[in-house]
Amino acid sequence: MRRLSRVLVVLAVAILLLVVTGAGDYLAGTAVFYARLAKLYTQTPDSKIAMPLENVTKSRIADTWQAPRGAGRKHEGQDIFAPRGTPILSGTKGYIFRVGENSLGGQTVSVIGSGGRIYYYAHLDRYAPGLEVGNRVTTQTVLGYVGTTGNAQGTPPHLHFGVYTLNGAINPLPLLTDRTAPSVTRNKPAGTRPRGRMVSRRI
Numbered sequence: 001m002r003r004l005s006r007v008l009v010v011l012a013v014a015i016l017l018l019v020v021t022g023a024g025d026y027l028a029g030t031a032v033f034y035a036r037l038a039k040l041y042t043q044t045p046d047s048k049i050a051m052p053l054e055n056v057t058k059s060r061i062a063d064t065w066q067a068p069r070g071a072g073r074k075h076e077g078q079d080i081f082a083p084r085g086t087p088i089l090s091g092t093k094g095y096i097f098r099v100g101e102n103s104l105g106g107q108t109v110s111v112i113g114s115g116g117r118i119y120y121y122a123h124l125d126r127y128a129p130g131l132e133v134g135n136r137v138t139t140q141t142v143l144g145y146v147g148t149t150g151n152a153q154g155t156p157p158h159l160h161f162g163v164y165t166l167n168g169a170i171n172p173l174p175l176l177t178d179r180t181a182p183s184v185t186r187n188k189p190a191g192t193r194p195r196g197r198m199v200s201r202r203i
């Protein structure tokens with residue numbers, strides 16, 4: 001009995017330490033995030049991706065999938081051109097998987113979605129405020145803003161958008177769908193209705 005009570009005291013102290021240091025919250029948060037990721041892997045990947053930039057239509061994207069990029073490198077995504085500072089919306093539901101800088105992509109955000117697919121947004125001028133790994137996102141969530149960071153320095157501002165399956169990169173273009181006015185306005189709070197839908201002028 002005495003040994004059991006000693007074990008309980010040690011456990012209680014350990015738990016207290018975790019709570020006091022905040023490590024308990026961190027571990028609990030991490031466990032929840034991994035549980036969410038595990039669930040995503042069981043789901044079918046999205047067959048449609050909403051255009052990450054609101055006022056750009058699919059027809060305006062010049063297909064550069066697998067275009068040579070020097071040194072044997074090929075373009076593993078699509079470039080979507082827009083003025084610097086244009087908000088970048090998540091093309092899918094999911095969770096923020098990574099927020100960070102690398103030499104090619106500059107400031108980047110990766111979102112993990114159904115099927116464990118990774119949606120990669122690069123060359124960001126800046127991140128959306130408060131963006132953190134583990135945040136749940138929808139197609140209405142702003143991830144950041146169009147820029148020229150990484151190897152896009154000196155080029156017209158654009159979003160580099162990549163889609164990575166468990167077997168590697170795939171062409172995002174066939175999956176991209178134009179945002180239409182109803183889907184954009186449906187989940188938006190009043191007063192933030194976007195103006196000037198280019199979509200409505202298409203034939």
Ligand SMILES: [Zn+2]
Pocket residue numbers: 075077078079159160161
């Ligand atoms: Zn690119």
